[in-house]
Amino acid sequence: MPHVVTQPCCGDASCVFACPVNCIHPTPDEPDFATAEMVYIDPVSCVDCGACVRACPVGAIKPHTKLDDDELVFMELNALFHAGSDAGNGLESATRPAQAPVPPVVRVPEGTSLDVAIVGAGPAALYAADELLKQRGVRVTVLDRLPTPHGLVRAGVAPDHQHTKDIGRLFAQIESQPGFAYRLGVEVGRDVTHDQLLTSHDAVVYATGAPADRQLGVPGEGLPGTATATEVVAWYNGHPDHVQAPLDLQAERVVVVGNGNVALDVARVILSEPDELARTDIADHALAALRQSAVREVVLVARRGPAQAAFTVPEMVGLLHHRDIDVVVEQRELLGGDDQKSALLRDGSVPVVDPARRRVVLRFLAAPEAVIGDDVVEGLQVVHTSLETRADGAVVAVPMQEREVIATSCVLRSVGYRSTPVPGVPFDPALHRIPNIDGRVLAEPGGELLPRTYVVGWAKRGPTGFIGTNKSCSLETVNALLTDVATGRVVPAGRPRPVLHDGAALDRADWLLLDAHERRAGREQGRPRRKVVDRLAMADVVRTAKAAR
Incomplete structure (x- = not known):
């Protein structure tokens, strides 16, 4: 009874190191780990011990006999990855070690006392905190501009x-x-400076992510009726800066430029039955708005073809099995390839629109040229493209002569993210990230190292990988920091540093009170939680909970 990795896989590789027979790949030391959509269990080598199930932080691994009908495809995906002698990662199975090699962790000298500030409270920050706290004598303070932690999770x-x-x-x-x-609730540049953080701590690690969206760079991009998929995600997830709906829910058709996982998420959520969403932690204001929504169709526009689609296979599998939504691909001639994504869409999508059904329409070989409209959005003009393969193997979209306008009053862009500068911290405007070498921040691109300053996550490597990718990324940075301590490049003060005065910040005890309140309110409605989305309301919840103790 082999085990199977399914859609929720976060890719943090905890299961890899728990497996006693090294049957889960790619492992962090293998070349395709950074770009893999998930990890896969070899059904031949699996000994059904269940160690991976216990190690998985998101419940993504199941025995094959306990898969739901819409999860059966993952049996094939796991097996396909391991088919053939190279197992998809360039390694002969016979050359693999009996167990996946555990990454080494640098140890600091006995008796070291180290205070580290981590700016940002998302997955990269918390993975870095975890690695640091494995050392004796280390204290970590995690700061975030929001009153709640966990970032994109x-x-x-x-x-x-x-x-x-x-x-x-x-x-x-x-x-x-x-x-x-x-x-x-503490923001660097507003409540505290980088220099103040260095005064209060032995080292500072930035985990500020990539909060800004890339631009399309086409005329009309700023018209009323345009927004970003990221804004929509923040809105329905209860981000305190995005309480107002950023899209026109009275439009029958919404057009999204891009077809990555975020685009799929937005399409799926705004088309789902509100009664189904009411069982989740969706923000109350978003649920109320979606109950009044007139949206019936979301069109995802992509420059290239199905084989080059940005969505991951697990995410598309989930959409194809959504009982309330059709996935429509009218360009059936494009689905003849033998690649995994084309085959998936060939088998799971429908060729024509059923007016009675909500639907996601995938439009391939169409590049945005302009958002059309005088005072508001009236449509998206696209130019048809063809694919060319360059000498380096890259497949690029080349504009042709034919153009069309997709009628809509709502255009969202979902074409990637970029980091933004942190006041007082170096920033590479060309690569849109903090310049660094293995997580050590540079004073300028190609320059000297900035003392006692480090970076992890998307701010370090760009917006690539998944939640769990941050685990190995953070370990690399933490090892760099600990190496600097061990070699004397970072000299801990060995005593408490000056207290950081940062206003009305919430601490861990405050967060636990807010978290308990949200979960309690959710249970009353059969939901995992009901989020508090207003900053003042969050402070009131904490204050009331403290007074009641």
Whole structure:
């Protein structure tokens, strides 16, 4: 009875190291780990011990006999990855070690006392805190500009992906470790400076992510009726900066430029039955608005073809099995390829629109040229493209002569993210990230190292990978920091540093009170939680809970 990795896989590789027979790949030391959509269990080598199930933080691994009907495809996906002698990763199975090699962790000298500030409270920050707190004598203070932690796990993961949000249980374990502290509602550049952080701590690690969207760079992009998929995600997830609906829900058709996982999330959520969403942690204001929504169709526009689609196979599998939504591909001639994504869409999509059904329409080989409209959006003009393969193997979209306008009053862009500068911290405007070498921040691109300053996550490597990718990324940065301590490049003060005065910040005890309130309010309605989305209301909840103790 082999086990199977399913859709919620976060890719943090905990299962890889728990497996006693090294049958889960790719492992973090293998070349395709950074780009893999998930990890896969070899059905031939699996010994059914269940160690991976216990290690998985999001409940993504099941015995094959307990798969739901819409999860059976993952049996094939796991097996396909391991088919052939190279197992998809360039390694002969006979050359693999008996167990996956555990990444080494640098140890600091006995008796070292180290205070580290981590700016940002998302997955990269918490994975870094976890690695640091494995050392004796280390204290970590995690700061975030929001009054709530967990970053995109709270404000980015779709509400109907509750299994993925289960990684919050791992974060709670990290937060409970001795030496961990929160300072929430604190923004670098507003409430505290980089220099003040260095004065108060032995080292500072930035985990500020990539909060800004890439631009399309086409005329009309700023017209009323245009927005970003990220804004929509933040809105339905209850981000306190995005309470107002950023899209026109009275439009029958919404057009999204891009076809990555975020685009799929937005399409799926705004087309789902509100009664189904009411069982999730979707924000109350978004649920109320979606109950009045007139949207019947979401069109995802992509420059290239199905084989080059940005969505991952697990996410598309989930959409194809959604009982309330059709996936429509009218360009059936494009689905003849033998690649995995084309085959998936060939078997699971429909060729024509059923007016009675809500639908996601995938439009391939169409590049945005302009958002059409005088005072408001009236449509998106696209130019048809053809594919060319360059000498380096890259497949690019080349504009042709034919153009068309897709009628709509709502255009969203979902074409990737970029980091934004942090006041007082170096920033590479060309690569849109903090310049670094292995997580050590550079004073300028190609320049000298900035003392005692480090970076993890998307701010370090760009917006690539998944939630769990941050685990290995953070380990690399933490090892760099600990190496600097061990070699004397970072000299801990060995005594408490000056207290950081940062205003009315919330600490871990405050967060636990707010978290308990949200969960309690959710249980009353059969939901995982009901989020408090207003900053003042959050403070009131904490204040009331403290007074009641």
